[in-house]
Amino acid sequence: MxxxxxxxxxxxxxxxxxxxxxxxxxxxxxxxxxxxxxxxxxxxxxxxxxxxxxxxxxxxxxxxxxxxxxxxxxxxxxxxxxxxxxxxxxxxxxxxxxxxxxxxxxxxxxxxxxxxxxxxxxxxxxxxxxxxGERPATAPDGAAPPDGQTAATASSPPAESVAPTATPDPSPPVSPIVVPATAAGDEGWIEHRGLRLEPDMRLVVVDGEEVDLTRSEFDLLSLIISSRRRVRSKADLALALRGESYVTSYYVSDADKRAVEVHLANLRRKLGENASQPRWIETVRGVGYRLTADDGA
Structure with a gap:
């Protein structure tokens, strides 16, 4: 940029x-x-x-x-x-x-x-x-940014640290929201129980129908799918949405955690998932969220 x-x-x-x-x-x-x-x-x-x-x-x-x-x-x-x-x-x-x-x-x-x-x-x-209203993501000279890097990443200054005011969540550090291109079907797509996700094109398809997600909803779904059965806490997910981790920051407010809950509720609604009988995202009470087990597991 x-x-x-x-x-x-x-x-x-x-x-x-x-x-x-x-x-x-x-x-x-x-x-x-x-x-x-x-x-x-x-x-x-x-x-x-x-x-x-x-x-x-x-x-x-x-x-x-x-x-x-x-x-x-x-x-x-x-x-x-x-x-x-x-x-x-x-x-x-x-x-x-x-x-x-x-x-x-x-x-x-x-x-x-x-x-x-x-x-x-x-x-x-x-x-x-x-x-x-769409502004293309290109490098300043018109060339494509380096692999895995958007134009915004290439020129944006690093985020200022936010002074910690809360006890760190015990969850392990957050990895960047990158979904591995391990395949189930077409190259680049990942699939779990009828839900297919293509991280580079940022597409989600459920039972053959494309689902329109916001940026935050897609990022949360990507992180949960990439984590598989590993539980992600609300604080963990909130920091991931901010592009941070416990390595660089551990300030997470109640409003941040509430925003994750809202995003997850909206995501489930768009996917057509019942939280009490989840097909894709399980709530681990008092801890966070994780991907459901594979069929037959």
Whole structure:
């Protein structure tokens, strides 16, 4: 990603918070464009085609949830919701509206920067809006990035460390979300009980039907499948979504763990899975999640 590509739209009705966000993101190398309400913000996303958009939930006119849905209809911008509302239902609504991350106010600027940097290291999915809102991932000179590396990874600064404020989860370090191309059927696909996943194309097919997943839902499914019967804790999964591990960071908030629960619930709903009789993802009560056993195992 070139410096020119680091464009951010800030949608926030509080002028003080808006200026803080401008300062934090401009220090991170972003060109910023701000809006004080949802309608203006949606139009600025359409006009500037940003890499990143921050979005307040409680605003005059259309709220953040509706603004997120409208943005997602034409843009694959990384979308972070910032809100003082931290109830589980609000987290659920934010993620279902298309947000990639959900951060409670008041937020720490260093944490916001770290989460932004982690998101930029994750692959992006094209939306049905085609090139109206899609920014190709190419190296600055137009050449393809090195194998296994996106353009965002090649130029993004490393994430700032977040000061630990919680006891580390006892789970082992998280590996990057990379699914081995061990085959069941076509080369590059992995299969488990009728669910097929192709990590490079980021496709999921269930019983012959393609399933449309968000970036976070796909990443969680990939990590669980690659881990097979190894249990992954909520903290473990939350850090993986942020592109971090217990080697580099172990701060995981309750909101982070709740977001994983919401993503998993949405993932199961889209897959058509009953949590009480799981076909693919088992809940290990009090610990985390793992892949179900193979048929006949």
């Amino acid at each position: 070139t410096a020119h590509d680091r464009v951010a739209v800030i949608i926030e009705d509080d002028a003080d918070i808006r200026r803080l966000l401008e300062e934090v993101l401009e220090q991170g190398g972003f060109e910023t464009h701000s809006a004080g309400n949802g309608l203006e913000g949606v139009e600025k996303v359409r006009r500037y085609r940003p890499t990143l958009t921050t979005l307040d939930v409680s605003m005059p006119g259309i709220d953040g949830f509706e603004a997120a849905k409208r943005i997602r209809a034409f843009s694959d911008t990384y979308l972070i919701m910032l809100t003082a509302r931290t109830d589980e239902i609000d987290t659920l609504m934010g993620l279902e509206s298309g947000a990639d991350d959900y951060i409670a106010k008041p937020f720490r600027p260093r944490e916001l920067r770290a989460r932004v940097d982690a998101m930029l290291r994750r692959p992006r999915l094209a939306t049905s809006g085609g090139d109206d």
